[in-house]
Amino acid sequence: MIHRIGKYTLEFDDIGITGFGSVAGKKESEGPLSKNFDKIIFDSYAGQKTYEQAESVFQQEALLFALKRADKKAEDIDMIFAGDLLNQCISSSYGLKDFNIPYCGLYGACSTMAEGLILSGISLSSGASRACACVTSSHFCTAERQYRFPLDYGGQRTPTSQWTVTGSGSCVLEKSNKGLRISRALIGRIVDYNVSDLNNMGGAMAPAAADTILKFFEDTKTSPEDYDLILTGDLGEVGSKCLYDLMESEGINLKGRHNDCGKMIYNRKTQDVHSGGSGCGCCASVLCSTILPEMLCGKYKNILFTATGALMSSVSAQQGESIPAIAHLVNIENI
Amino acid sequence: MIHRIGKYTLEFDDIGITGFGSVAGKKESEGPLSKNFDKIIFDSYAGQKTYEQAESVFQQEALLFALKRADKKAEDIDMIFAGDLLNQCISSSYGLKDFNIPYCGLYGACSTMAEGLILSGISLSSGASRACACVTSSHFCTAERQYRFPLDYGGQRTPTSQWTVTGSGSCVLEKSNKGLRISRALIGRIVDYNVSDLNNMGGAMAPAAADTILKFFEDTKTSPEDYDLILTGDLGEVGSKCLYDLMESEGINLKGRHNDCGKMIYNRKTQDVHSGGSGCGCCASVLCSTILPEMLCGKYKNILFTATGALMSSVSAQQGESIPAIAHLVNIENI
16 A cells, blocks of 8 residues: 655555666767666667657567566566657557557656656555556657657757657566665656746756655655665756756755766767757666666665656647646665 | 456446536537536637647636536645647646646547546555546647648548547546446557558557457456446447447447447537547546436446547558557446
């Protein structure tokens, strides 16, 4: 069963992350996390005819690694939670259809990994499932042409812009009282500070991250010092600074404990990614390639994983709307 | 807690639908369910600047009616599950942001209402929430121009095509052991029979409905005669016939107990809707305007609500992909 703490926080009993997998593309293989991914797919098409089909392959591969680590087959999974950035989440639906797993489609933009982890924990806690999986992905070539410019156009990018990660991450969750455990979580609310610059997603999402992290600290009566790492995804360099400012105005200094998946995945000095990485696959692949293994090795015992999502579309942007954002938080411990 | 029956079916304890609301547009007000909707919005723009903003208003209004019937305020709701057909589900994110409710975005296409009901039931069962809401919508003007043709083009529609419903439905769910109750549910798997005709969604989705209903009958050892109504949404006339054929080939005759929300919402003889209605708002508004009130009046005691969704996008269609589909089933009883 789940216990509610304070106004928003959920406390889980015995929800374990028993498997995880990550796959990334060529550019990500040239970054600092290169050696951590389970697999690098160097071909942007992943041997398929379209970039969209390629993104589906990334999801399939990440899920297969997660299943393998959990020593599970697809038929052992009672529910899968999946989503991505593409219109109607086609990377997930086409990518996962052959697994034949009862499927819950999500749309949380880049917060999808955290949303999937939390809903998996809720499902396991309720008895609805004995094993769940979650998976998400992004692909530079599918996202950029959908959200911004045709790939061939080669438009100049602003300093605040982020580079969509080509990658995927997946977890398998089960009832378990040892190893990696989801101990607490907070489902975010939609926050809109009226940012409307499509080239500054980090700035648009930082208020949602601040709102979620602050509410979690309030509910749990904890502070940054209680955690080994406060990870956000994917605010990038610009959004992370906005987050520090917003938290400081509430008297909380995050700097010493904070890192952001969008800042970690690329070498921002040499890889021309401006503010950093973004996309559902960014925080998912960083979590599943780097953070969870580092937790198993003892580098971190208790972390907050806060995935942020921008909930606009290119239509809403063209209509002059602001960018509403959301952040879901997962407290992961290694027991 | 939830008990699993057979391979896929979930059995709930004490999950009640304590509020519901429905809003529909002008064309729907000219159909046979006209008097059942809580509100008709005659203006396609709903007083807004864009059709997309109008669709958000439909969601807001439906949710407000559901909250009112449940005697709840927005701040009493611990989680809301919402999604729609638009790219990045913007009707939901823009429509619900001011309610400040912890938000789980879904993408299940026209199966979203059933997905939301099931995840609400799971969340309540786990203790993660004490009250949940779910809401979904569709709008003829937002969906047609996104999926098919510009509205002004006036292309001729095929006999198998369906008319996207302008409408929304919403439910509030709580732990409750009287009144309308979600007793059992089945989360569907993605089914793809290689239908690729965008003008025959009913045909593409019927195999998913058949798969889900058959698995539910197998798990629960029940048959159509055990239910007062087996409702699908939104197969329309063409898809319903496909469903009958698929079920008959398994030795099951659905005809006497079956109806489809897409067949119910319009007068197909006079309203030029061809195979019937479709869109997330179709089965959501039919359920919340007509079926749930009829259950409360004693017309039905025990129904199966099976919402179907087509998981393609216009990009996947242009790339020549087939249409994968999904159907989630909710067994609703009036105790």
